[in-house]
Amino acid sequence: MAVANRYVGDDLEVQLLVAGGTQILTGDHTTFEVNWSIQSADVTAAKDGGVEEKPTLEDITASLTIFDTALGGTAIWSNLTPGIEGTIAFGPQGTAAGKPKGLFRAFVQGKPISVPFNEGVTRSVEFRGQGTMINDLDNHVWS
Numbered sequence: 001m002a003v004a005n006r007y008v009g010d011d012l013e014v015q016l017l018v019a020g021g022t023q024i025l026t027g028d029h030t031t032f033e034v035n036w037s038i039q040s041a042d043v044t045a046a047k048d049g050g051v052e053e054k055p056t057l058e059d060i061t062a063s064l065t066i067f068d069t070a071l072g073g074t075a076i077w078s079n080l081t082p083g084i085e086g087t088i089a090f091g092p093q094g095t096a097a098g099k100p101k102g103l104f105r106a107f108v109q110g111k112p113i114s115v116p117f118n119e120g121v122t123r124s125v126e127f128r129g130q131g132t133m134i135n136d137l138d139n140h141v142w143s
Contacts, residue, residue: 011094014064016079018086023079025064030122032090034062034102036133060104060129062088068113068121077111080125084108087134088127091142101142103135 012032016023026032037060040053085107093099106127113123 007093009092011092013091013095015089016086017089018079018084023076025066025076025080025125028067028069029064030067031065032062032092033064034060034090034137036060036104036129058129058132060106060133061109062104062106062127062129063124064127065122065124068123077123080108080111082108082110085130089135090137092137095142097143098141100137101135101140102133102137103140104133105130 009029009032012026012029014025014029014032016025036058038055039057039059041056042051043054044050044052085105088102088104088106090102091099095101106129108125109128110126111124112126113121115121
C-alpha cells in the first residue's frame with residue numbers, strides 16, 4: 001500500500017455528548033482506542049467433536065489518554081466522573097464532511113492518572129459502551 005494513503009492521528013476528534021452539551025476531549029491526546037467486539041455462547045453438543053459457538057451480544061470499550069496540563073484542565077475532567085453517561089462521537093481523521101465517523105452510547109468507567117518521575121503526566125478516561133454501535137466507523141461519515 002502506498003505511503004500516501006496512510007495518516008497519523010493528529011486530526012482525531014473525540015466528543016462526549018451529554019445533556020448539558022458537547023465536550024471535546026481531544027487536542028493534546030496521545031492514544032485513543034475503541035474495542036468493538038461480540039460475545040459468544042457455547043452451543044457445543046456432545047457429538048460435535050469441537051467447540052461450537054454462536055455470536056450473541058455486542059461489547060464496546062474505549063480509552064483515551066491525554067497529556068495533563070497545569071493550566072486548568074479541570075473543566076474537562078470534572079465532567080468525566082465515573083458513572084457519567086453520554087454518547088461518544090469520534091473521527092480518526094477529524095470531523096469534516098465525508099470523513100469516517102463512529103458513534104456509541106457509553107458511561108465513564110474510570111479515569112486513571114499516571115505521574116512518572118521524568119516524563120509527561122498523562123490522564124486517561126475509560127468508557128464502557130452501552131447497547132450496540134450506532135455509527136460503524138467503516139460505514140458512516142460526518143455530514
